[in-house]
Amino acid sequence: MKQGFGLHFYFRRIKRLRIKAAILGFGTVGSSVARILGDLKPEGVELVSIFNRDVERKRVDWVPSQVRWTSDVKEILASDVDVVIELVGGLEPAGTWVREALTAGKSVITANKKLIAQDGVALDRLARSKGASLLYGAAVAGGIPVIPGLNQGLAGEKVERIEGILNGTCNFILSKMEQGAEFAPVLAEAQALGYAEADPTEDVAGYDARAKLVILSRIALRADLAIEEIDCRPITPVAAIDFDYAKDLGCTIRQISRAELRNGKVLATVAPMLVPKGSPLAWSRGTENMVLAGGKYGGDVVFSGHGAGGHPTAVAVVSDLLAIAHGSRAVDLPSQKTPVSADFLLRHYIRFVVDDRPGIVAGIAGALAEQDININVILQKSGHDKVSMPFVVTVEPCPVSALRRALAKVAEMDCLRQPPLDLQILEPEG
Amino acid sequence: MKQGFGLHFYFRRIKRLRIKAAILGFGTVGSSVARILGDLKPEGVELVSIFNRDVERKRVDWVPSQVRWTSDVKEILASDVDVVIELVGGLEPAGTWVREALTAGKSVITANKKLIAQDGVALDRLARSKGASLLYGAAVAGGIPVIPGLNQGLAGEKVERIEGILNGTCNFILSKMEQGAEFAPVLAEAQALGYAEADPTEDVAGYDARAKLVILSRIALRADLAIEEIDCRPITPVAAIDFDYAKDLGCTIRQISRAELRNGKVLATVAPMLVPKGSPLAWSRGTENMVLAGGKYGGDVVFSGHGAGGHPTAVAVVSDLLAIAHGSRAVDLPSQKTPVSADFLLRHYIRFVVDDRPGIVAGIAGALAEQDININVILQKSGHDKVSMPFVVTVEPCPVSALRRALAKVAEMDCLRQPPLDLQILEPEG
Structure with missing residues (x-):
């Protein structure tokens, strides 16, 4: 072991070199990532290139001038960047680009829940075989550190149950309906606010939440589920009258994604459910996300926060980037005392x-x-x-x-x- | 960089060797740690020795027979164990033993909030100088992965504010008083249930929460606060009548630990406060702990769960142990699909x-x-x-x-x- 620790130390000094990162896809999340990197200026990380189709339309003047803008993804994949941040979304061409980056030994950070739900295990295996990292903290519940929380913080736990509010759009709609609104006008409001797509099927039918549940089940329950086998029921039939009746039963209604280990099988579903008012899952409001992990030893742990949006998702991306840049010791502790006062x-x-x-x-x-x-x-x-x-x-x-x-x-x-x-x-x- | 990744890979293979761990202090948490290790049987970790004063009184038959029991801590510090798990508590002699272990190049895992609040920065520096790790996920909010969540999951965030319910005893007392009880009988009940010590000063005066706030401020706000400079006010003057008035104001009362960055200074306090019913901090019940981290980019993130007790604290200890044993990649993803059903x-x-x-x-x-x-x-x-x-x-x-x-x-x-x-x-x- 002693030589292991020695190497660890050597390794960390090497890691202090700057890693070069490229962003694929300069939409809301991509530009938030660039903003946060410009603001935090984290040691050891350098944004070197940004890819987008029709890149000239996207170019902004607040990104450092040495960053290279390109519409040619091959240019980035063939370059010496160490980390590719994939924010294009969807299965293709994003999947091909991620595979090419990993094959070239580059690490990949992605917020692409569809891709990770579908191909995450194979992509992880490819990354490991190349000594690269594949991180996707932004793929589930954006700004809430659920994946590192489960991966590192609950590594010593046996998580047997996951219950989550994983789709902000459904939560926005149902928490508005709880206050008396009907489905159709609330959906229109969510669309006007940019929370829901013009075609809201992915959200309201539960497909978006289902992809996230597959990823969480893999990490928390160590169970790989075939996405299309998970029962998924839409929130569309839920009407205002159901909230009235739910209230009489001491409950509210939320879209819940659940998975539970039971005798080597997993019970899993995504559906609108009655949630007792005393449950943390009933506390969620608006586009908030929440994940409850039920452990064998330590009981229930709840994570909550803003699950989507450019900035929260970008925080998860930048955190993954720092995990690659700094290894598991991201925090340099302060070297001097900070003055303290109670004069709030x-x-x-x-x-x-x-x-x-x-x-x-x-x-x-x-x-x-x-x-x-x-x-x-x-x-x-x-x-x-x-x-x-x-x-x-x-x-x-x-x-x-x-x-x-x-x-x-x-x-x-x-x-x-x-x-x-x-x-x-x-x-x-x- | 490329050689960095190559080394990473090599390094991980070396890390797959078994690390030898010793437990100092075989009380509630220590025996839970041994139980969980025996149950999970994690790859790469071996419990080799257990120290306790008057060890014969503590010996149990369910620990593997090759584990060495000893009343002589020097024996462990002089041995070839890689990781010392300090569960003795208090500043001394625990502090001396931790320092000796780190000086010998051993990594240390501790649940000792007093020691880490007081000396954490110096101990961290000592650990780094020896290429060893010092981890203390169990020192704050036991079973809730707040420290890894902040360290890894919010590494890309600028946390500007921490608000927490960090003492389960105070929360138990105040949430019972919310239901109409008076302070003295509830304290007696907490003592009977083992939640409060015979001398409850550490808890009710806020000293326990204050030590935890110092640790959280260091990690989340990157600010090192002198513990004795933090204003600390007891919950003892809070009476039933205050809950009545608080209710009229749409609030309840909780012991809150707060720290907030403001112009290079930190505002910090531990005190009973009025908490609006709509705040997540008002949801906590019984001995539950909760930490809210307010980020500049991603907004508020909330972690909650069981903050104390043998099993939850032990989960944090074992998670830290696996972080040392496996590096940052604790999870081996499943290699085959798990059958899934919706038949809840x-x-x-x-x-x-x-x-x-x-x-x-x-x-x-x-x-x-x-x-x-x-x-x-x-x-x-x-x-x-x-x-x-x-x-x-x-x-x-x-x-x-x-x-x-x-x-x-x-x-x-x-x-x-x-x-x-x-x-x-x-x-x-x-």
């Missing part, structure tokens, strides 16, 4: 317990005003003892330090029965 | 739209009974047209195939205005 600018909840008498609110409001803190609401529940009465003040966003000064002043008031309790109010996401 | 045994929701007339329910019930399917509830909302009336039947768990046979029979009834819609009802977790 946030709304606060402050609960007082007082011996009720005139002037208390005026006193508190005055102490807050002195620190430029605005009161938002004052709440007081009835039914409490006058000499030990709790009431609550919420304040608009203010520095924690200012609030503490105000409360120190309030603490001097002799009507207080205990020190005031202040809690920050976490703002909703976004 | 589940409850179903079936919605019929009928031209209402006598005998419909009898006909449907008969077709279901013929397939041994039991009806659970029949629901019918008023206010619908008699000639196009929707009603719902739910059935007890049955094979999908049997239900489809029954529905094919029902489809022959001429009162049906459209094909019946059947949806599986996803069972709650566990």
Whole structure:
């Protein structure tokens, strides 16, 4: 073993050389990848070329001038690039290009779920035989690190069950219908917003989710499923009335992709299902994706986030690129301490317990005003003892330090029965 | 670069040799690690020794007989083991042993959050200088692959904000208080269940969560924070009345650990906070842990699961062990297809739209009974047209195939205005 570690070290120094990457397909995801690389400037990675059909239409001025733009994919496949990032999509010609790149010993990163669902095992074998890498973290649930999470983080787990919300379009439609809308107008809205294609069959019939389920089953359950054998049922027959009935049953409706190991077989399906309101899968909203991995030892683990869109998908692509560039140790830990402060600018909840008498609110409001803190609401529940009465003040966003000064002043008031309790109010996401 | 990939391949063959691992500390987590290794029998890993003080008290018969049990840690540190798994906890003597192991060129896996929060940067530097690995996926949120998820899966992201529920004991207490209990009896219950220590200070004062926040900040925000500089506020002053008021404000209360990059500084705190009901952080129940990573490009990603306990923590330890044994490519993809079926045994929701007339329910019930399917509830909302009336039947768990046979029979009834819609009802977790 000792020589293994020695080599490891040597290997890592070599890896610190720059790897040359090329992007095939400069659409939404491709341009996000170029943007993130330009912004992060990660050590050890260089974008050297971009392929697109009719490339002149795509050319942008914010990409570094040394990047070569081309409409000839053969030029890239014959070049000395180390990593080909395939963002063309579809089975062909993308599949041929990926095979040619791997055959030439280049590593490949792809977001192409169809290709990986169909041919992933053979492509992985080809990559290994050439000492190259094939990574596809972007193929399932874009920005959510499900594939590395399962591959590395749950390597020591025996995952026996996968349940996922893998298609953002269906989730958008069904979570809108949950609020009372009918299918057809919501689909039209999703199309107008760019979430659904003009022909929405791939999404609403479940084919898109099914391809992702095949990939997840392979990684999590170590089971390779024939895609066309998986039962797939459309969300189209689900009507508003079903959400009413589902609610009466304590449930909502979501498109769920499930696969479960059972006696050497896999039970698998993609279909709209009733999901109990208490399940994490019922929490998903809009185009969010979610994957639940049920482990034999550690129980259920849930990953969620934005499953699609240019930026989230590009994050997965760039993460794969860094995995190739840096090996498994992507993080250089910081070399010095960072200054830390608790002075968040946030709304606060402050609960007082007082011996009720005139002037208390005026006193508190005055102490807050002195620190430029605005009161938002004052709440007081009835039914409490006058000499030990709790009431609550919420304040608009203010520095924690200012609030503490105000409360120190309030603490001097002799009507207080205990020190005031202040809690920050976490703002909703976004 | 090409020679880099060649070496990679060579390197991986060498890595396929067995690595020898030793466990220091055979408590709940240590014995779970041995159990999982015995169960999974992962290629390339061998458990060779177990250290514990007074080891005879700990010896169990289900560990392979070639494993050496010892009360002398020096014996292990001087041996040829490749990986030391430190599960002793606390700063000393664990810290000295970890340093000695790394200095001897051994890799170290640890679940010791205190040690990593305090000394992680220096220990990482020591490990790198020796060409060894230091992995601590079990130190934060045990069974949830947050550290590999951030390290690998979000390597291409710029994480700007971390919000977490990092202490299962506080979450257990606060989620019980949300249901109306008072602090003291819930703490006693947590102690009786083994979730809280006899002296609960580490948990309820926020020190445990703070150590984990330091580790997450280092990995996610690339910021090293001095642990004692982080503002930390106990959950003890939170009373039942606060949950009442929080509810009026559309919130609940959780112990939240937050850190946020702001102009080269980090804002950080551990404290009970009001969390809006719509936030994923409000979904956590019982001893569950949750980490939200807010990224510049891909938005928020949420990881959740069981954060503590022997098995979940052991999964993280074994995953780290496999990362060392197999490098970044832990998964060998399956070499043949797995048979797939959709014949889940589940409850179903079936919605019929009928031209209402006598005998419909009898006909449907008969077709279901013929397939041994039991009806659970029949629901019918008023206010619908008699000639196009929707009603719902739910059935007890049955094979999908049997239900489809029954529905094919029902489809022959001429009162049906459209094909019946059947949806599986996803069972709650566990």
